[in-house]
Each structure stands twice: as C-alpha cells, then as structure tokens.
Amino acid sequence: MTLTELRYVVAVARERHFGRAAEACFVSQPTLSVAIKKLEEELDVKIFERGATEISVTPLGEDIVRQAQAVIEQAGAIKEIAKRGKDPLAGALKLGIIYTIGPYLLPELVKGIIDRVPQMPLILQENFTVKLLEMLRTGELDCAIMAEPFPDAGLALAPLYDEPFMVAVPAGHPFAQRDSISAQELKTETMLLLGNGHCFRDQVLEVCPEFARFSSDAEGIRKSFEGSSLETIKHMVASGMGVTVVPVLSVPREPHPHLRFIPFEAPAPTRRVVLAWRKTFTRYEAIAALRNAVYECELNGVTRLT
Structure with missing residues (x-):
C-alpha cells in the first residue's frame, strides 16, 4: 500500500x-x-x-x-x-473563497500577502460554499473564506467581519434619492437574484422571503430573474430591468452613472464572513498571517471582528 x-x-x-x-x-x-x-x-x-x-x-x-x-x-x-522548522510561512497556501467575496477582497488581499509574506504565495480557488467545504475536507484546500451559515463540517473558524447589505436600483428609480429602504418596500419590485448554489442568494431570500415563491402572479410580486454573478446582475439593474441586494464591499468606491446604492433601514441585514480551516491543519502561522492581511485591507463599510 x-x-x-x-x-x-x-x-x-x-x-x-x-x-x-x-x-x-x-x-x-x-x-x-x-x-x-x-x-x-x-x-x-x-x-x-x-x-x-x-x-x-x-x-x-x-x-x-x-x-x-x-x-x-x-x-x-x-x-x-x-x-x-525552517520558516513557518514558507510554501504556498491553498485558499478557497466564495464567488460573492472573491472579486471584492482578493485584489487587495493578494497584494497585501505579496508585500507581507512573499514566501507564502496564495493558490486561489473560487467556488460555491458546498464545493469549498468538500475541498477542505479532502485536503485540496488549506483554508477558505466563506459567509455563515454553512453546514457544520468540524472546521476551525475565525470571524473576519460582518458585512451589511445594500439595495442597488437604477439611477432613475423612485428609490434612487432615498436615504434608506425597508425590506418590506422591495416586495413590489422586480428582484434580480443570483442563481441556485450561491449562498448569497439564500441570504437575500432571508431578507426578502416573499421572493422565495418565484411566482409571477404572487400577490405583490411581479417577477424574479436570476443571474450568474453580482456584476452581471448590477449591469442588468443599471439597464432598468429591476433592483437587487448586494453586499457592501461590492459597491464601487466611485459613483456609478447608472446605479444608486441605498442602505437598508436599521437594523440592516448583514452576513458574517469567516476564515475556515481543518482543525488538523498545522500551519498556524500561515492562518494568522492570512487573517492579518485581511485586516490590513480597507474593507469600507464592514464591522471588523477580533
């Protein structure tokens, strides 16, 4: 053998x-x-x-x-x-990350890792939560950045930040000049959602459970559409096809000419983003270095957790 x-x-x-x-x-x-x-x-x-x-x-x-x-x-x-025994940080770290976090965290995170610990390059894998959990279990990944909740897989967890949601509407929408929006007000809107498999889709449906019915003639709902990525959906919103809910880190730092991003009324819905790894993983210093690199990122609008 x-x-x-x-x-x-x-x-x-x-x-x-x-x-x-x-x-x-x-x-x-x-x-x-x-x-x-x-x-x-x-x-x-x-x-x-x-x-x-x-x-x-x-x-x-x-x-x-x-x-x-x-x-x-x-x-x-x-x-x-x-x-x-030679260098606790030497060697690549295999990091998984879900689709709705990767594009908005990775560019600054990867640069920070290169600057802080150049001897520990990141090998990246973007995927759905369920796939990342499987890859953690089989050792294909060392750690993963995901959003709670997810099935208990006996992993070690370190909370990173709580990220509020915002509503994205076309620039000409009646909501565009509002200071805040309630989840209840979204019931009468055409909601654009991520497709099945995205945990963020499930989190949005918790905020707006009426859309879980996906019925075009359900009371107070016109129709729901599905997209493959948050960026695709934002382009659809910009063209006037409906509204959507996005995590705050996906909101562009410069004003968008065709989109407006509006906070939810307090208490705003949020998701908790965590770093997960197998309890048997021995490179503790690598996990700490990755977590510190995340904290060095700007992360505008989130609540950092320690």
Whole structure:
C-alpha cells in the first residue's frame, strides 16, 4: 500500500469517474485503474462498484476512503512540520473563497500577502460554499473564506467581519434619492437574484422571503430573474430591468452613472464572513498571517471582528 494508491482512491471517490480522477492525478487512466485494482486485491475488499456509466463507493469503501484522506493529510503534516522548522510561512497556501467575496477582497488581499509574506504565495480557488467545504475536507484546500451559515463540517473558524447589505436600483428609480429602504418596500419590485448554489442568494431570500415563491402572479410580486454573478446582475439593474441586494464591499468606491446604492433601514441585514480551516491543519502561522492581511485591507463599510 502506498500514498500514491491512497491518493488515487480519494480522487476516484471524489470524481465518481476513473477518467476524471486520472486527469486530476496527472496520470493515465490505465495506470490509476491498475493501482486501485492492486490495492483492492491486497486488502481483499471491493472499494468501488463499477457500473456502466457511474462509479459508486461501497459501504466498506467509504470507511477506507475516509481513512485514506486522514493518512494523506497526516503525511502532508509531516512535511509541514519540517518546513516550520525552517520558516513557518514558507510554501504556498491553498485558499478557497466564495464567488460573492472573491472579486471584492482578493485584489487587495493578494497584494497585501505579496508585500507581507512573499514566501507564502496564495493558490486561489473560487467556488460555491458546498464545493469549498468538500475541498477542505479532502485536503485540496488549506483554508477558505466563506459567509455563515454553512453546514457544520468540524472546521476551525475565525470571524473576519460582518458585512451589511445594500439595495442597488437604477439611477432613475423612485428609490434612487432615498436615504434608506425597508425590506418590506422591495416586495413590489422586480428582484434580480443570483442563481441556485450561491449562498448569497439564500441570504437575500432571508431578507426578502416573499421572493422565495418565484411566482409571477404572487400577490405583490411581479417577477424574479436570476443571474450568474453580482456584476452581471448590477449591469442588468443599471439597464432598468429591476433592483437587487448586494453586499457592501461590492459597491464601487466611485459613483456609478447608472446605479444608486441605498442602505437598508436599521437594523440592516448583514452576513458574517469567516476564515475556515481543518482543525488538523498545522500551519498556524500561515492562518494568522492570512487573517492579518485581511485586516490590513480597507474593507469600507464592514464591522471588523477580533
């Protein structure tokens, strides 16, 4: 049994496909298939059920995959311990971040990391919360910046900041000159929302639960549209197609000629942004350096947490 074979097992369990697992491991499919078959013969168990179109993990295989992940992580920890003896911050840090935070935090954060700890380059992965949690669990990521709430995955968490929401409306909208807006007033508007999979969509629907019904003839609601990114939705709002709710860090620092951003009436809805990592991750200094770099960013309009 080798670490390489265990990595192949974890990859197949994640991808549910031998070809994609081989690509992820940078080997040919026959090489990966032979290695897994050898391991199954050595253990005298079947780890995977091979169907015509789908690969599934056997009940006993689930336990083997879980233990394989732990072994791979512990093997990596040995290398990290050795590195820490020389320089605790040496080596890349694999950071995940959700789509509705990345564009507004990463440019300044990456520059800050380069300036503060150039020996610790960031390897970045933007994705949905559920995917980032899976990548944390399997060791593909070291840490991730996400918004609560998310399923309890037994992770260590450090709160970074609380970020209020604002309403974005076209410059010619009747709300455009308002100092504040209530969530109740949005009931009669055409709301533009992010598509399924974005946690920010769910947070907006908590603020405006009426839009969860997605019915064009529901009382007080005309229609809801969905977009793939906050920037796409803001362009749609600027063209007069409706209104939306955005996190404050996505509000441009210079006035937009076709958009107005208006605060909610107090208490404004907010989301809590946190840094998450596996409790077994050993590079504590790297986590601290990343968190300090986040605090060095301007973060206009948010409440920093310590």
